[in-house]
Amino acid sequence: MSSFKLFVLLFPSIFLAQEPLAQLTTPTSPAAALLDLNPTVTLAPKSYQALETALYSNFVNSNNETVIPTDFALEFTPYWTKNHGLSITEYLYPENLGTQLLRSSSVSIASTQNFVLGDSTSTNALGIGYRASFFFPNKKDKAIVEKSIGEIRNDFNLKNEIRAPAILFLEINPEASKADFLKEIMPTVISEINKSKHFSDPEELQKFLNKFEAELLALPEITPATKDAFLDQFSQILDQEYQTYRLISNFEEYLTRRQGLTLDIGLATLLNFPDNTFEFSYVPKSSLWITPSYRFTNNFDFLKALGVFRYEWYHDTYYDRYFPDTFVFKNNLDYGISIISEFKRFSLQFELIGRHSSSEISIATDDFGNDLFRKETKSDLQYTGNFSYNVTDGIILTYTLGSRFKTIFEPKNTLISLLALNFGFGAPTTNDIALNKK
Amino acid sequence: MRKTYRYRDLDFPVDDATEVKLTVEFLSDGGIAETLIYRSIGNNPKISDSGTELIGTGAELRGKITICITEATNSNLNEDEIRVRYLLNDTLMVEHHNLKSEEINPTIILFLKFPMP
Incomplete structure (x- = not known):
């Protein structure tokens, strides 16, 4: 042994x-x-x-x-x-x-x-x-740290601005359908993503929005019992594009090698x-x-x-x-x-x-x-x-x-x-x- | 999938004229967090990391659900947990705690209601 x-x-x-x-x-x-x-x-x-x-x-x-x-x-x-x-x-x-x-x-x-x-x-x-x-x-350390924290904060703010109205909508309207949800939320999604300037190319933005909507439509219909699970899936689709965990992990890796x-x-x-x-x-x-x-x-x-x-x-x-x-x-x-x-x-x-x-x-x-x-x-x-x-x-x-x-x-x-x-x-x-x- | 921690049925009885302040207080060291206090009436306050914001009077908040949503992470290599307190007018409503090994980037959601005392 x-x-x-x-x-x-x-x-x-x-x-x-x-x-x-x-x-x-x-x-x-x-x-x-x-x-x-x-x-x-x-x-x-x-x-x-x-x-x-x-x-x-x-x-x-x-x-x-x-x-x-x-x-x-x-x-x-x-x-x-x-x-x-x-x-x-x-x-x-x-x-x-x-x-x-x-x-x-x-x-x-x-x-x-x-x-x-x-x-x-x-x-x-x-x-x-x-x-x-x-x-x-x-000086380089301070610049790297400031940039990394700024990027993480921007992502967090964007996700909050999109998720909060989505959560509130389903709290107030527990019987809402997926179509109702999309109609209510998509204008906010478009507006916030535009503000974030994440996409420099309008075509790419449209491609993302189409994909986002298609993936939401593919989810099971919302019921009062499944609205939290639906919102989690909604967040996951957003996370796939805004991969904040990568920013976080890169930042942590940098901190071990400051x-x-x-x-x-x-x-x-x-x-x-x-x-x-x-x-x-x-x-x-x-x-x-x-x-x-x-x-x-x-x-x-x-x-x-x-x-x-x-x-x-x-x-x-x-x-x-x-x-x-x-x-x-x-x-x-x-x-x-x-x-x-x-x-x-x-x-x-x-x-x-x-x-x-x-x-x-x-x-x-x-x-x-x-x-x-x-x-x-x-x-x-x-x-x-x-x-x-x-x-x-x-x-x-x-x-x-x-x-x-x-x-x-x-x-x-x-x-x-x-x-x-x-x-x-x-x-x-x-x-x-x-x-x-x- | 990232974890979302939901805290429901948080009632804070308050008079019509009383102003309500929400405090986010990170107890764990070296966190990065953004909190949005979302009401359907607009003008939604934000708090970076820890801080206090006026969210309205009892009359303005009555009969509506207020969502407090926090996106957080902790990049302190000496820290192994994320611990945050939420207070309304200095009254503790929630103390959230999760190990970083469980979720490094949690979403914390509070569902707040403001009934008459």
């Missing part, structure tokens, strides 16, 4: 009861990154889900047996768990950086039971992270429990990320470039105690670039990161008892490629392959080969249904 099939069997409800959700991105929560559960250095912008979880595992143990993962990450965006009544403009263009900070702030937590110390003891470790994202739209600069910041700290008791813990390392990213425009809108700056601080006393045979640099600065190309259901990411590490090492004590230090520096390189596939809109499968920075415990073991699953959950809803809903 494949690992993936096993997962489907373990969590069938996730696959069977999926509601379409906004597409997720590759899992990269700050907390998971700090635990090295996610090997890439780039902290890609978070997806739009209020709650995400990720399981990191190859789903097989050393005996090639399938196993339930012990490493997981969870990321939570508090702002989007409740409604605020924002208009589309307020949503897309927050008035200041403080508002952006509030809306995009997310907290992540990651856990592993396999944080291996220098003496090969497996311990528990917890990563706690925070991140926020700032978006700076360009043109402009995004700046992500992330902070995370690691908590280790060396003897697996809650009362005794260390903070071995902390990280700070700054990730600027830019979405290309026009023919290259599938490409996104990300810059990577990460500062990692290591607690040297902790590593001296639990990794006595190793040397850990206290300060590590990672820098590099990442290119992401996104297609319909899959994406490819390549990352090339350099590392500059430095530490001050105590070498002696002078005659006055002062410690003397020597500065040690080192450079390293990490390169990875990953492939992500959206199994459904709420589930993403990611495989990463590459060479990582030399690890503290096993410096020769630089191979990255990791499979990850990421799940997205929308904001919780209260299913209170209006009493008058029919």
